[in-house]
Amino acid sequence: MRDVSQLAGVSRMTVSRVISDPELVLPATRERVLKAIADLGYVPDRAAGSLSSRRTGFIALILPTLTNANFAAVAHGLTEVLRDADYHLLIAYTEYDMAEEERQLRALLARRPEAIVLTGAVHRRNASRLLIAADIPIIEIADLPQQPIEHAIGFSNYHVGRTAARYLIDKGFSRIGAIAAANQGDVVDHRGEERMRGFEEELAIAGLGTERVLRHGHAPVSFAHGAAAMAEMIDSKPGVEALFAVSDLSAVGAIMECERRGLRVPGDISIMGFGDFEIGREINPPLTTIHVDFAALGRRAAEMIMGVLSSDMREPPRLVDVGLRLIERASVAKPA
Numbered sequence: 001m002r003d004v005s006q007l008a009g010v011s012r013m014t015v016s017r018v019i020s021d022p023e024l025v026l027p028a029t030r031e032r033v034l035k036a037i038a039d040l041g042y043v044p045d046r047a048a049g050s051l052s053s054r055r056t057g058f059i060a061l062i063l064p065t066l067t068n069a070n071f072a073a074v075a076h077g078l079t080e081v082l083r084d085a086d087y088h089l090l091i092a093y094t095e096y097d098m099a100e101e102e103r104q105l106r107a108l109l110a111r112r113p114e115a116i117v118l119t120g121a122v123h124r125r126n127a128s129r130l131l132i133a134a135d136i137p138i139i140e141i142a143d144l145p146q147q148p149i150e151h152a153i154g155f156s157n158y159h160v161g162r163t164a165a166r167y168l169i170d171k172g173f174s175r176i177g178a179i180a181a182a183n184q185g186d187v188v189d190h191r192g193e194e195r196m197r198g199f200e201e202e203l204a205i206a207g208l209g210t211e212r213v214l215r216h217g218h219a220p221v222s223f224a225h226g227a228a229a230m231a232e233m234i235d236s237k238p239g240v241e242a243l244f245a246v247s248d249l250s251a252v253g254a255i256m257e258c259e260r261r262g263l264r265v266p267g268d269i270s271i272m273g274f275g276d277f278e279i280g281r282e283i284n285p286p287l288t289t290i291h292v293d294f295a296a297l298g299r300r301a302a303e304m305i306m307g308v309l310s311s312d313m314r315e316p317p318r319l320v321d322v323g324l325r326l327i328e329r330a331s332v333a334k335p336a
Contacts, residue, residue, distance in 0.1 A: 008036040057086060059305060060113035062104055063093045064120070064189070065220040068249070070275050070294040071119070074141065077298020078117065085306055087114070096219035099186045102127040109134055115305045121145030121152065122190040137308040139301050142294075143191055144321060151308075153300050153320040155292050157191045160274055160324060161198025163290060164244040167326055169206050171334050173242040173270070176203060177212030179229035179254065180246035181219040189219035192246040195274065199244055212237050221246060226253025227260075234261065240269060241335055248273035248280040248289055255283060255331065266333040276327060285330035292324045 005012045010033060017025050018033040025033070036042075059082055063071045079089060090113060092104035102124050108116065109130060115137040121144075123131070131138050131149050138150040145152055168176050180196045181189050200210045214237070216229035226245055230253065233240060245251035251273030258265050265271055265285055272288040273280060280287035300320060308315050 003040055004033065004036045004042055007040065008033045056112045056114060057088060058090050058111060058113045059087050059302075060090045060092070060108040060111075060116045060118075062101060062108070062116070062118040063091065064096045066091075066093050067220060067222070068247075068275075069277055070292070073294040074298040074301075077295040077300075078302045079298075081299050081302030081306065087305075095187070096189050097187050098122075098124050098127070102130070105130050114309060115139065117141055117301050117305070119143075120190055121148060122188075123149075137305055139304060141297060141301055143194075144319060148317060148319060151304055151315075151318045151320075153297055153304065153322065155322055155324050156198075157194035158198035160290050161195040161200075161244075162202040163198075163324070163326060164195075164272060164274070165199045165202035165206075168242045168244065168270070168272070168332070169202070169208070171242070171270070171332065173335055174208060175212065175239050175241045176208060176244070177214065177233055177237065177240040177242070178244040178246070179214050179216060179226065179233065179250055181217055181221050181225065182215035184218040187218050189221075189246075192219065192221070195246055212240050221250045223249055223253035223256065226250030226255075227257040228253075230254035230257040231261075234263075242270040242332065243272070245271065245273045248275040248277040248287060251287055251289070251331075252277075252279055252283055255285075255287070265331055270332040270335075272332050281329075288329045288332040289327050290324055291327050293322060297322050 001012045001015050004015045010029060014025060015033055018030050022030055061075060061078060075091060090108055090111060092108055094100040094104060105127055117139045119142050121140050140148050140152045141154050143154045144156050178196060178199050180192050196213060200213055203210050214229055214233055216232055217225050243254060245254055251271055254271055255265050258269060263269055274290045276289045276291035280289055
């Protein structure tokens with residue numbers, strides 16, 4: 001502040017006004033101060049300013065992984081809206097570890113975000129207590145909890161699983177399998193498990209067995225996960241006609257493993273996924289999948305945050321379903 005005021009030939013108070021209330025300063029003086037700031041490479045200390053204003057300009061986002069393009073789309077959607085309001089994201093990731101979520105939450109709260117967006121609706125008890133005690137807007141995304149902490153924007157993962165199973169059943173398949181990650185201590189993909197629960201229940205309703213639903217490895221899933229799970233499926237549960245993968249990442253890996261083993265997709269086995277990743281649209285054969293607009297989900301979350309922060313009254317909890325749709329491509333064909 002001292003260096004800027006000396007270079008611009010103005011008082012420190014004028015420098016402070018240019019930073020906090022620029023409309024109160026004459027344009028010529030404002031431009032002189034801004035040039036001095038730029039010449040000196042000065043960055044205002046927003047943390048210090050927030051001590052009196054309680055505004056930090058940060059929104060916290062907790063994701064399960066950074067390797068999933070759909071979660072990247074959530075961050076993009078949030079940023080598109082928040083940027084125009086001069087807010088910025090603080091991003092943390094947990095690798096599906098509930099203990100890590102609690103650690104990251106403590107670290108983020110220490111930086112005094114004005115709202116928190118976090119993935120899913122299942123949290124450790126201490127993490128839930130921290131969220132409630134934070135007294136800032138809380139938005140859970142990518143799920144539809146029956147009892148959200150405050151606001152939630154997402155879709156029913158359970159319905160994803162039922163939709164996938166019903167689609168394969170209606171195609172005429174009877175030996176139907178699925179691949180997902182297994183739980184490993186605190187590392188749990190609760191949303192993926194909900195997809196599997198819905199899938200298994202739809203099979204049971206149709207009178208079909210669930211012995212071909214395979215939980216392999218641990219979250220986060222990947223191409224390698226799908227290939228390894230497909231290999232185990234072929235070796236231990238032969239005869240599967242159609243397969244649902246908990247994610248397009250696993251589905252693509254499964255298709256690659258089938259190719260290595262000389263199995264035709266969809267001639268010998270039909271495969272579908274979830275997430276509508278770009279690679280699923282480009283692989284041969286293109287992947288049948290279930291689509292959710294994650295970028296729109298991020299934008300809706302940001303719009304909700306802006307609405308809550310601009311209101312003088314605390315809004316009642318809101319639950320927003322962004323929906324899902326099945327996309328048919330060439331990786332699934334009716335059995336011969």
